[in-house]
Amino acid sequence: MSYQVLARKWRPTDFSEVVGQEHVVKALSNALDQNKIHQAYVLSGTRGVGKTTIARILSKSLNCEKGLDSKPCHECPTCISISEGSFMDFQEIDAASSRGVDDTKQLLETVMYMPSSSRYKVYLLDEVHMLSPQSFNMLLKTLEEPPEHVSFILATTLPEKIPATVLSRCLQFNLKNLTPTQLNERIKIILKEEGISFDDGSISQIARAGRGSLRDCLTITDQAIAYCNGELTDAGISEMLGTLSFDHVNELLTSVISNDAKALLLQLRSISQLSVDYMRLMDLILETIQHLAVAQISPESLLDIDVKKEEIILLSNQLTVDEVQILYQIGLLAKRDMDLAPDIASGFEMALLRMLAFVPKEHNKEGFKKKLSTPIVEDNQQEENLSNINPIQDSAPRSKEQEPIEEPIEEPVEEPVEEPVEEAAIINTELDSVRTADETAASKVKFLIDDSNWNDTFKLLDLDLGTKQLASHCSFVRTDDSIIYLSMPEEKLELFSGKHRQRLQESISIFLGHECNVFFESGEDSNESPNTIKAAEKDKIRLEAENAIKEDPNVKILLDSLDGKIIDSSIEPRDSK
Numbered sequence: 299m300s301y302q303v304l305a306r307k308w309r310p311t312d313f314s315e316v317v318g319q320e321h322v323v324k325a326l327s328n329a330l331d332q333n334k335i336h337q338a339y340v341l342s343g344t345r346g347v348g349k350t351t352i353a354r355i356l357s358k359s360l361n362c363e364k365g366l367d368s369k370p371c372h373e374c375p376t377c378i379s380i381s382e383g384s385f386m387d388f389q390e391i392d393a394a395s396s397r398g399v400d401d402t403k404q405l406l407e408t409v410m411y412m413p414s415s416s417r418y419k420v421y422l423l424d425e426v427h428m429l430s431p432q433s434f435n436m437l438l439k440t441l442e443e444p445p446e447h448v449s450f451i452l453a454t455t456l457p458e459k460i461p462a463t464v465l466s467r468c469l470q471f472n473l474k475n476l477t478p479t480q481l482n483e484r485i486k487i488i489l490k491e492e493g494i495s496f497d498d499g500s501i502s503q504i505a506r507a508g509r510g511s512l513r514d515c516l517t518i519t520d521q522a523i524a525y526c527n528g529e530l531t532d533a534g535i536s537e538m539l540g541t542l543s544f545d546h547v548n549e550l551l552t553s554v555i556s557n558d559a560k561a562l563l564l565q566l567r568s569i570s571q572l573s574v575d576y577m578r579l580m581d582l583i584l585e586t587i588q589h590l591a592v593a594q595i596s597p598e599s600l601l602d603i604d605v606k607k608e609e610i611i612l613l614s615n616q617l618t619v620d621e622v623q624i625l626y627q628i629g630l631l632a633k634r635d636m637d638l639a640p641d642i643a644s645g646f647e648m649a650l651l652r653m654l655a656f657v658p659k660e661h662n663k664e665g666f667k668k669k670l671s672t673p674i675v676e677d678n679q680q681e682e683n684l685s686n687i688n689p690i691q692d693s694a695p696r697s698k699e700q701e702p703i704e705e706p707i708e709e710p711v712e713e714p715v716e717e718p719v720e721e722a723a724i725i726n727t728e729l730d731s732v733r734t735a736d737e738t739a740a741s742k743v744k745f746l747i748d749d750s751n752w753n754d755t756f757k758l759l760d761l762d763l764g765t766k767q768l769a770s771h772c773s774f775v776r777t778d779d780s781i782i783y784l785s786m787p788e789e790k791l792e793l794f795s796g797k798h799r800q801r802l803q804e805s806i807s808i809f810l811g812h813e814c815n816v817f818f819e820s821g822e823d824s825n826e827s828p829n830t831i832k833a834a835e836k837d838k839i840r841l842e843a844e845n846a847i848k849e850d851p852n853v854k855i856l857l858d859s860l861d862g863k864i865i866d867s868s869i870e871p872r873d874s875k
Contacts, residue, residue, distance in 0.1 A: 304516040318476040327368035338450040342457035343473030346513025349453040361416040394428040402433040427459035475510025499532030540575035773824035785821035843871035
């Protein structure tokens with residue numbers, strides 16, 4: 299055969315050409331350069347990540363005629379014969395077909411003989427986990443104390459099936475799956491050298507289809523070159539693989555998120571006319587939903603993922619964290635049950651319709667997702683909040699005009715702004731000079747939030763449970779212009795991620811009615827934090843309940859008559875509600 303497949307033609311011949319296994323290459327290169335050769339190695343990893351390739355390069359380095367080095371010359375007869383697979387002192391043994399005791403016995407008999415024309419006799423046992431237990435036992439003594447001229451390399455995809463007694467005698471290297479970015483770059487280099495035209499979309503699809511295996515990617519590339527007649531295109535690869543590009547997947551999810559049932563059904567109808575692998579298509583949808591979850595938590599992490607980042611971030615901003623998790627769970631369960639549907643296409647269609655049914659029809663989350671451009675809470679509502687938390691309120695007398703309105707929600711939105719300003723002025727006359735028509739954002743911050751009312755303000759903030767639990771450890775420090783400084787214990791501050799900080803800042807901005815910034819400082823656990831105050835209140839209520847039980851005359855009679863005692867941990871105060 300004159301044609302050689304890409305996986306064999308472009309097999310690395312040197313450690314510098316190995317892709318994605320830097321941790322293995324570095325360890326082996328240093329050992330070779332320092333002439334510290336181990337008697338046995340275990341190379342484990344999925345198919346097509348470089349186990350046999352690294353074993354061959356290691357054999358070249360051990361036996362190169364120009365010297366023992368991590369960079370073989372590739373020119374001497376030894377290097378050339380190893381590359382061609384004809385070197386007498388490098389034996390590749392398929393353990394799957396030579397797994398019996400007799401085969402192992404025959405191998406061990408050859409170990410004692412010196413190499414014919416090299417420094418080391420190297421044995422590569424591929425798929426070594428297929429050996430029988432008796433064969434492994436026969437190898438133990440030789441692996442532990444082999445002759446100085448022998449080196450064993452054990453390659454496997456299932457290292458957990460190798461006995462621990464064997465693993466303890468070997469250096470173990472776990473080869474990693476290659477990332478889509480690494481596969482993408484390697485395929486592009488090979489296709490450029492081969493003179494094959496391609497576009498970025500086609501390479502991305504091949505890299506994803508390879509699922510971390512470079513050999514699988516090159517096999518798919520061989521097939522794609524034949525199918526596309528030497529011109530790889532995104533549409534051609536999609537048709538060959540029976541799947542859709544990420545653009546189509548994003549369109550499907552856009553229809554689901556926007557509750558556009560008509561557009562979704564039209565897209566599903568067009569997909570049904572293609573030869574699509576619905577299982578693979580569901581994998582792409584799940585992968586995209588996972589990218590949405592990553593974008594919500596850490597958008598900068600998308601830089602390492604081969605996706606259209608702007609579209610992913612745009613879609614993620616239209617969903618809450620809970621909704622993304624619901625969509626992912628629906629997709630997982632649908633993939634599991636698609637084979638149970640009358641046909642797999644209808645199972646896929648029902649999965650997307652189920653996603654459509656569970657996404658709310660209206661997404662009013664702009665204040666939660668984006669920075670505020672206009673106040674969300676009206677001024678009169680802010681002044682009512684102020685009257686609830688301002689400590690001066692309790693001591694100031696109220697006139698009838700100051701009594702709270704029973705039904706404030708039913709009042710028109712266009713309520714005059716002057717009335718609540720006057721009310722606030724009555725509550726605290728000392729603030730009349732501050733609350734002028736050109737009042738700045740900084741003065742509002744100082745007026746509404748300080749160390750005396752931070753706990754009451756915190757109770758009014760609209761936060762999810764996770765953020766509220768962490769933020770309850772914050773204590774008020776000071777304000778500076780439109781910046782609010784909060785303090786939090788260092789161990790809690792490490793858990794208070796950017797997502798939680800953003801939500802707290804947006805909630806405070808919504809409460810104040812204008813945009814503000816929140817700065818967090820590391821400090822000691824304060825007695826003024828909402829969490830500490832709440833805990834103190836609970837302890838006080840519990841102590842009162844314990845005293846009430848212990849002072850109850852009926853309880854005393856029971857204790858005296860039965861010679862009993864009260865277990866303090868069993869006392870729980872009644873719910874005040």
